[in-house]
Amino acid sequence: MSAYLDRAGIVSGLKRMAPLSLFVIVFGLAYGVAALQNGLSGLETLLMSALVFAGASQFAAIDMWGPGIPLVALMATTFAINARHLLMGAALYPWLRGLPARQRYASVLVMSDSNWAMAAADYQRGESNVGILVGGGIALWVAWMIGTLLGVVFGSGISDPERYGLDVIMGCFLLSMLVGSKRDLSILLPWGAAALAALAAMHWLPPHSHVIVGALAGGLVGLLLPGKPAEQEASA
Amino acid sequence: MSLSSPLLGSIVAILLMAVVTALTRTGGLLVMSRVPIGPRVERFINAMAGSVLVAVITPMAIEGDWGARMALLATLGVMLVLRKPLPAIAMGIATAALWRFWIG
Numbered sequence A: 001m002s003a004y005l006d007r008a009g010i011v012s013g014l015k016r017m018a019p020l021s022l023f024v025i026v027f028g029l030a031y032g033v034a035a036l037q038n039g040l041s042g043l044e045t046l047l048m049s050a051l052v053f054a055g056a057s058q059f060a061a062i063d064m065w066g067p068g069i070p071l072v073a074l075m076a077t078t079f080a081i082n083a084r085h086l087l088m089g090a091a092l093y094p095w096l097r098g099l100p101a102r103q104r105y106a107s108v109l110v111m112s113d114s115n116w117a118m119a120a121a122d123y124q125r126g127e128s129n130v131g132i133l134v135g136g137g138i139a140l141w142v143a144w145m146i147g148t149l150l151g152v153v154f155g156s157g158i159s160d161p162e163r164y165g166l167d168v169i170m171g172c173f174l175l176s177m178l179v180g181s182k183r184d185l186s187i188l189l190p191w192g193a194a195a196l197a198a199l200a201a202m203h204w205l206p207p208h209s210h211v212i213v214g215a216l217a218g219g220l221v222g223l224l225l226p227g228k229p230a231e232q233e234a235s236a
Numbered sequence B: 001m002s003l004s005s006p007l008l009g010s011i012v013a014i015l016l017m018a019v020v021t022a023l024t025r026t027g028g029l030l031v032m033s034r035v036p037i038g039p040r041v042e043r044f045i046n047a048m049a050g051s052v053l054v055a056v057i058t059p060m061a062i063e064g065d066w067g068a069r070m071a072l073l074a075t076l077g078v079m080l081v082l083r084k085p086l087p088a089i090a091m092g093i094a095t096a097a098l099w100r101f102w103i104g
Helices: A007-037 A042-051 A055-062 A071-082 A084-096 A101-108 A113-125 A131-154 A166-180 A185-204 A210-224 B004-032 B039-063 B066-082 B085-102
Strands: none
Touching: A007 A042, A007 A055, A007 A113, A007 A131, A007 A166, A042 A055, A042 A131, A042 B004, A055 A071, A055 B004, A071 A084, A071 B004, A084 A101, A084 A113, A084 A210, A084 B004, A084 B039, A101 A131, A101 B004, A113 A131, A113 A166, A113 B039, A166 B039, A166 B066, A166 B085, A185 A210, A185 B039, A210 B039, B039 B066, B066 B085
16 A cells, blocks of 8 residues: 555644644744744744744754854754654655655655654554645644744743643643554563663763654664564565 | 844854754655665664654653653553543643642
8 A cells, every 4th residue: 555645635634633733832832932032033933933843943942042143053953852853754764655755755844743643653553645744744834833923923921831731731642642553562662662761861961862862772672572574564 | 234144144043953954854764765674674663663752751751740740641541541642632631730730
């Protein structure tokens, strides 16, 4: 079953991501407010949301804003925080390789944690319509822009997302995506390794490295486990 | 000049961030399109996919307050029983809100 992308799938992806997008608006608002407080202009704040579209790295970047922005440090920080995209994209490659190259690369330009998580679950389920990645990504991008705009326009508002439990909403969402896909218990070994490696990296390795370290550790343990023949043969 | 050059500087900074981020989004596909995908690579990728989320969520549970931990636990519990994300997430949010309201 080869993967494909069509308008109906994108619309359905938009709808499935709509509930979470409402919360992303509040995240965007928090970013917009924080960016203005750090000296960015409204235009710069909006431009960054539109072109970068990666919340954690944007929050880190505005801390470095000022008359002389340290470009190398900015790029290094952006890369470190967003390097998890490399692994996320790689994980979706077997699913997306059926698409024409242009669609494939365009699709991942709107890839972020939540639509990726839903896409990975769809892939696991054997779904061949990749609309959730694109439609979900568009929904998140629009919500992120609306939130940023609200933050820029209204200036003061929510500046501390944790106080309102927004961090918990994202955590619960990602956890439900993780648990929801059907798997057997042997996956708990790589996941345990990922958790331990991430915690170790948080304590002993440079900041922002824990997601990559955890993901790679989980992948390596998965590689060492005995394989299950016949399960994935069809996709070869 | 003194007005426009700081703006120019920050626009260059934003464009550089955008390029770096786009490279992280497309880079995984680029690399994988050059790697032959055998069963071993497939096992690695499949284990790595969930591990990304595990590595994102674990610090929330460890570094977060008890409200966050209970929320994740509630989500996990409902998810394992019902297998439906929306009730699971709703239960998690409600748990965190109630916990923070009554206990801490």
